[in-house]
Amino acid sequence: MEPRIWQQIAVRRCAEVKGMLPKGMLMSSPPPSSILDVSDIPRKFLDISDILLTEKLTISELLGRISAGSLTATQVINAFFHRACIAHQLTNCLTEVFFDRALERAAELDRHLKATGQVLGPLHGLPISLKDQIDVQGTEQNMCYVGLVGTKARDNAVIVDILLRQGAILYCKTNMAQGIMGAEGYNNVYGRTLNPLNRSLTCGGSSGGEGALIGMRGALMGVGSDIGGSIRLPAAFQGLYALKPSYGRIPYANTSSSFEGQETIRSVLGPITASVDGLKVFTKAVLETAPWDCDPWTPRMPWSEERYNLIDHGGLKGPLCFAILWDDKIVKPSPPYWRALKELKSALLHAGHFVTDWEPFKMEEAAASWMDILNADGGKDLKQHLALSGEPRLNDVLDRSVTERSVSEYWRLCHRRTTLMKESLDHWMSTATTTPTQRPVDAIVAPVAGCVPMRHDEPLLGNYTTFCNLMDYTTALMPVTKVLPHIDTRPPSHEFYSSADQDNYTRYDPELYRDGGVGIQIIGKRYEEEAVIRMTEIADQALKVHLAAS
Template identity: 40%
Template sequence: MADSWQDRAKQKREAILAAIPLEWRIKDLPSVEEKRDVTGDYISGFLSEKEVAITETDAEKIVEKTAKGEWKAEEVARAFCHRAALAHQLLNCLHEVFFDAAIESARALDAYFAEHGRPTGPLHGLPVSLKDQFHVKDVETTMGYVGWIGTFEGKTGTGKEKVHESEMVRELRSLGAVLYCKTSVPHTLMSGETMNNIIGYTFNPKNRNLTAGGSSGGEGALIGIRGSPVGFGTDIGGSIRIPAAFNGLYGIRPSTGRLPYEGMANSMDGQNTILSVVGPLAPTLGSLRLLVKAILSQQPWLHDPLVHEMPWRDSHEREITTLLNPEDPNSGAKLCFGVIATDGIVTPTPPIRRAIDIVVNALRSQGHEVVEWQPPSHRDILDQAFKTWEFDAGTDLKGAFALSGEPMLPQVSSFSTLEKQYSAAEIVAVNVRLRELKKHYMEYWNSTAKLSKTGRCVDAVIGPVAPWPAARPEKYAYYGYTTWVNALDYTSVVVPVTEVDKKIDVVDKDYQPMDERDRTCFESYDPEIYDGAHVSLQLVGRRLQEEKMLAIAEYVGKVVGR
């Protein structure tokens, strides 16, 4: 083992690249100035016509073809491995590459199909990428920490190194999925940007001036460049929704206990006030539904003690699709949406405000009601939520860095200054206060039925994911638009809306920031830098409303033309 953390990081970084076949290497990597956008025609230029066709097909259509034998699982796996290899060279989005194992797995699926004439499961031959919190047999998990290289979560002699698998990995295998790579995260997992001392910074494929988001940033970048048809991230303060939004993807943050988290690596494990949740990201809404339904079909509540015994509920989905069916003569009922134009703490930048207008106008044109969302203060909710990340004064994170002596990068360096651990009484007080705030918010939501012309409570809340379409490196300064959802444990789905247009989304020169934080976010927006970037919003529903929110998000995506 190398002596210094720099040497260990370099060796790991080179090992990732060495796992990429020589024929898939890009000889002359373009600078950001030479090529801002590396999606579409640019990356397709390195692929065969068949590889382009495969990798630009969504998950639903892929499994339709593999289930009928029209596409071999092996050719699908090879195509996505190739595109993922290109993606990493352009974006720094992979932590682990196990293409050979994936191709062997795909061959086994093809052999099964040849013998039995049927697929192994609903995800037969579907490549699925995983955030580097999932444990996969024969594959390392570093989570971006140099000190975790060659260990099991920083420990040696556990017997679990490269043997232990997360519960969801087992379920994905049994469903017929092909696992082929694990994607980059910010060390600590506690950042809206993805960077670590092993692979560096993960960039946004649509606009490499910007971040791919975090902490599931590698997933966002990889799927955004179509190096994966669908993948799984996690979310404790926005870590699925941020990269989904920044990369023009759909992504769902389910409520806690809906999908299995058992056996995954994590930061601050044991902090149970606000739990991290796992969920998929994909270019299409149907891909999210496919993955969620497939996982729930495995009855994860039998293997993860924190998962609710709650199979996929078709009735919840039908409630929405029936209401929205224009061919049904009995339909005619409309939905009611709340809208958050600003939380009064940080004002969204011009592209986000325009996206809100696009969605609101599209829904109203279809006869739906949109009302201003005026809930209890988000400031109170956020004040309590942010305390949960400081309960142990950064002890867990500091310990991970101490293993190698590597430094915390600037985006998470505030954890190094924490000194006082919360007492049990102080943690209890936070839990009590959050419960009170959840109750106040619940009753506000109930009250909207009286204010709505539809007679329904608000079905979903439209709001920003962040103040900007994506953050610039080292400028992610506000998490309030995502963290309130985690604190209340609501279901949220990200929907792509538009792209930045520098001629339309101009800076409001007369804007007067509310405070220094608002000023920082306002001044980081530059139309020239952001031109062409994805602009997305989130739709927030109440707790454990995954089926309903997926149906609503699919509808909203269609009415805005996505």
């Protein structure tokens, strides 16, 4: 059978991307697909200094060395670009490359530092990768739809202008799910991105390319988007950190998206990072630029060092009270999550904090509300984009068989959601009567999903992320462990809550899911970015101390 036209377009576009990689960086004999963990392979190709530079430094340390002049921006972008090229050949994570611009930019930054003795901004010299949807003027902007291949971005997204103003180096864009609504970096243009920790597993989605690239240390920081888990799942599945801010805190203006005008549950931009300090570095750098002057939906809220110092949570000296969501009673999380939560609990207790249980609140209703709102156009936006080329629909998280709603039905859905937000806020605030701090629970600690990183084409089971989008809770993601077959054995059966629960139990086989990243959410209330970042740093530090001691 002849390959159809759309397939030819896709093949051509993939070849185009590969053609952008310097010949010297192409691997003559890539490892066979039976090699699952490819995260160390770049070491074979990089000099020792580039290995150290890409693997051994936190984001702050890297920035510090550049500003101190012990590393140049040019050295840094060369190392990360080299590593990104190898990452692409192993995981298929890139969708667009503009290395020439990056080199020019790096030279400019180096000249600036030399001439003035000052960095251009707090991100001076930091390579930052971008999810494919984020517009970079003059580069490919096809939204991973075959029918849009060849489209170029007319403008920079506001976030792009801001990152550049603050000194970042942009050099590539990364793969995402079809329609930006799937739990894997997978679409008909670029195909599938693989998880570098275990290539038989999903990289997560929709910001899957970011997960794989940063998992390979082809970047230490990237920008993803999240409307239901799209930043958190890839971060978790590759052992990374991330922040899903509340609506508009990080400016979204001029970033392309799916179903534009759906402004009820807002897609948000946020960082995915290799080290925990990156969450503050990114957020503070963006907020310093007064982004509300460029994005009408960004609230006028500068970075607050007071909030970062937990002024609303008893200050830095007092203990915090974390509440763990062990199980939403819809899908019981797989064994590695229980182990992760137990370890984190011990670590937090050990560090002097309180830990209670979080009582799940109307989780099924929240999931249904999320789904109904995002599905209210009956999938029309997706279908219209697929129809441009005739490319087929891939699995995503929405049921596209529903009928489009009328506006009055839609407004009813929106009202139900606002009612649920109010009830959930009241539920959270009411915890003040039971915590030892007499404050409401400071943060909820929850698994990122019921299932560990799936094998390709398996559905995501256990929805632990979308309620945060529905309620607009600021949510961070931190890595805790990975799937360890010798420890995370299959537990005895339990009385199943649902068929998804049974599926999750049945398909769990620690050997198959070996090395998959196991990440935990730290969930704060709306517009608590500063406090959530600080609490994540605290939890991360507590865990490191605890693991070092045990």
